[in-house]
Amino acid sequence: MSGEPEKSYCFKVENKFIVKSGSKKRMWRSLKQILTADRTLPWPDDAVLYYSINAPPSFKPTKKYSDISGLPAPYIDRHSKLYYSNAEEFATVRNLPMDITAGYLQLRGASTIVG
Amino acid sequence: MDSVLVLKDYKTVPDIVHEYSPTLKYGNIPLVIDNGSYQCRVGWSISDEPLLIFKNVIARPRKDRCKKDAEPPVTPPIQIGNDILNIEAVRFQLKTQFDKNVVTHFEVQEQVCDYIFSHLGIDNEGSVPHPVVMTEAFVTPNYSRQLMSELLFEGYGVPAVSYGIDSLFSFYRNDIGDSGLIVNCGYHTIHIIPVIRGNVIAEHARRINLGGSEIICYLHKLLQLKYPVHVNAITMTRIEEILHEHCSIALDYQEEIRKWVNPDYYEANVIRVQLPFVQNTTSSGLTAEQQKERKKEMARRLLEINARKREERLVEDEEQLNQLLTLQDLIEDGNTHEFNEAIKSFDIKSYADLQRQISNLHIRIEKNKQRIAAAGNPEESVESRPNVNNSRSALQPPTDPAEFQTWLEETRAKYREISGRREARRARRAAMVKRRTAAAAERMRRLLELEEALREAAELMFQPSMLGNMEAGLAETMEYVFKHFSPEDQLLLANNVFVTGGCSRFPDWNESCWR
Numbered sequence A: 001m002s003g004e005p006e007k008s009y010c011f012k013v014e015n016k017f018i019v020k021s022g023s024k025k026r027m028w029r030s031l032k033q034i035l036t037a038d039r040t041l042p043w044p045d046d047a048v049l050y051y052s053i054n055a056p057p058s059f060k061p062t063k064k065y066s067d068i069s070g071l072p073a074p075y076i077d078r079h080s081k082l083y084y085s086n087a088e089e090f091a092t093v094r095n096l097p098m099d100i101t102a103g104y105l106q107l108r109g110a111s112t113i114v115g
Numbered sequence B: 001m002d003s004v005l006v007l008k009d010y011k012t013v014p015d016i017v018h019e020y021s022p023t024l025k026y027g028n029i030p031l032v033i034d035n036g037s038y039q040c041r042v043g044w045s046i047s048d049e050p051l052l053i054f055k056n057v058i059a060r061p062r063k064d065r066c067k068k069d070a071e072p073p074v075t076p077p078i079q080i081g082n083d084i085l086n087i088e089a090v091r092f093q094l095k096t097q098f099d100k101n102v103v104t105h106f107e108v109q110e111q112v113c114d115y116i117f118s119h120l121g122i123d124n125e126g127s128v129p130h131p132v133v134m135t136e137a138f139v140t141p142n143y144s145r146q147l148m149s150e151l152l153f154e155g156y157g158v159p160a161v162s163y164g165i166d167s168l169f170s171f172y173r174n175d176i177g178d179s180g181l182i183v184n185c186g187y188h189t190i191h192i193i194p195v196i197r198g199n200v201i202a203e204h205a206r207r208i209n210l211g212g213s214e215i216i217c218y219l220h221k222l223l224q225l226k227y228p229v230h231v232n233a234i235t236m237t238r239i240e241e242i243l244h245e246h247c248s249i250a251l252d253y254q255e256e257i258r259k260w261v262n263p264d265y266y267e268a269n270v271i272r273v274q275l276p277f278v279q280n281t282t283s284s285g286l287t288a289e290q291q292k293e294r295k296k297e298m299a300r301r302l303l304e305i306n307a308r309k310r311e312e313r314l315v316e317d318e319e320q321l322n323q324l325l326t327l328q329d330l331i332e333d334g335n336t337h338e339f340n341e342a343i344k345s346f347d348i349k350s351y352a353d354l355q356r357q358i359s360n361l362h363i364r365i366e367k368n369k370q371r372i373a374a375a376g377n378p379e380e381s382v383e384s385r386p387n388v389n390n391s392r393s394a395l396q397p398p399t400d401p402a403e404f405q406t407w408l409e410e411t412r413a414k415y416r417e418i419s420g421r422r423e424a425r426r427a428r429r430a431a432m433v434k435r436r437t438a439a440a441a442e443r444m445r446r447l448l449e450l451e452e453a454l455r456e457a458a459e460l461m462f463q464p465s466m467l468g469n470m471e472a473g474l475a476e477t478m479e480y481v482f483k484h485f486s487p488e489d490q491l492l493l494a495n496n497v498f499v500t501g502g503c504s505r506f507p508d509w510n511e512s513c514w515r
Helices: A031-040 A087-095 A098-107 B022-026 B106-119 B142-156 B166-173 B212-226 B236-246 B253-260 B263-269 B288-332 B336-346 B351-376 B401-437 B439-445 B451-459 B474-483 B487-494 B509-513
Strands: B004-006 B031-035 B039-044 B052-055 B132-136 B161-165 B180-185 B190-196 B206-208 B272-274 B447-449 B497-500
Touching: A031 B142, A098 B212, B039 B106, B052 B106, B106 B142, B132 B142, B142 B161, B161 B166, B166 B180, B166 B190, B166 B497, B180 B474, B180 B487, B190 B474, B190 B487, B206 B474, B212 B236, B212 B451, B253 B263, B288 B336, B288 B351, B474 B487
Parallel strands: B004 B272, B031 B132, B132 B161, B180 B497
Antiparallel strands: B031 B039, B039 B052, B180 B190, B190 B206, B272 B447
């Protein structure tokens, strides 16, 4: 790279310990990869691991809230798939540009490729 | 709440290098590092408060590529934590050593450690001579812990390391007792950890993968969708501020939102936020002088273009006139047949038509010539100003007393008229200025109404389904955890719920948990 003066600290023996200067960029495992690797190790049955304490899936029915106002939404616009709670909101929903409706759906985690 | 909220846009202050006193240096004092995924706090075990508190992020600015090849690329310094004065400017270059709540990127961690030790003023040669107490995520994977130990022992020569869970430390420090249920709301996760008679029941602890960062993101996106005009003004930092200072948890979400349907309730409780007004500086960096110059230049060029056009038209017309004249010559010579052939190509019907066209052309050419002459010396065209009759004699008051009186009256009337006109002119100009700045209008428009968005944001913790997350919410998970205990133990836990972590600072926390 360039010969920039690197800061050096007197309390360190090697200036760059983890990734030595000039060496190739090291790829770090993501948490997901670490967990997958963790899973393959032989663990005793009662071991508590990172992935084993995930919260249980929700058993309650999900409540629907209007995407525009946050009010309880009994209706869904078949066209844009947005939730709305009253006629006034329906008019707004119908007038929203595509990118905004897509944004709302994405925010709700409802934008799937299959649609 | 009628008042409009003005964002404060907090600025960070770069950390100073703290004094490394001999007591610290030779006392083998343990160093406590609360390595959280939002903030890192560092302090000596002998003091009550941490010395360093900074956001656990680094910004590595990109190299300037556009510079010439002659000079070597300058690597801008890496900014860490509080060094980053304007976090929005480097938002896309931010890096953190965390993936969720676990440290995975140890190159960044090393840089953060450098920052920590250097700002504590440690000047020992070759090693950091202090035992380190470091917090980590609940049930951190061994892989991550191993790399952290490697970094601390081998990179810094630390004599000893002890890892611990931040919420358990907090449980202990706050003297909660030996049994209780810890609810730790963090930046990326929420942990629910039961402690019974001094033992952590790890197998029944649960983690919800949702935290402050998700809430901030949600609020950020939601407000940007609601106010697409202000996309750039709605920054993460501002959202964070709004969330930290104005967010609250609804005791009963369903009932709360029912209240908001009522417009009166809405008006009375809505929080309006004023986005900081930014003068639009994109217009140009030119001074008024330069702009005037430019305008003049443009006007001159326009004149030139017009003049050229006129010349061209003149030449064209003259050419056509010549052709028509030759046609006329033809008929005058008695060459009727040739004339008839020729006029077909000129789209002329008869001799009279030809005559008319010729005279028209004459008139046009004459006019054009006049115009060119006028454009040549524009001063002439400007109406010479009527000479203002302000010779000295007019100002001399007449000597006759009667005449003097009328003169005085007239002069006064004139004065009044002139000053009145001036006032009117000034008023008009002031009005124009007011209208022009558009700042006033803009200010009115830059209001955000934060009604339900805030409540929605906080409610995410209880209903992750609002984000498309299929995990159970906080209350449901707590219920789930409770189910694993005997009734006596349930009572022990329920009597002692300890809520900790950044997100737990929302008002009304405890009440809402119990519903």
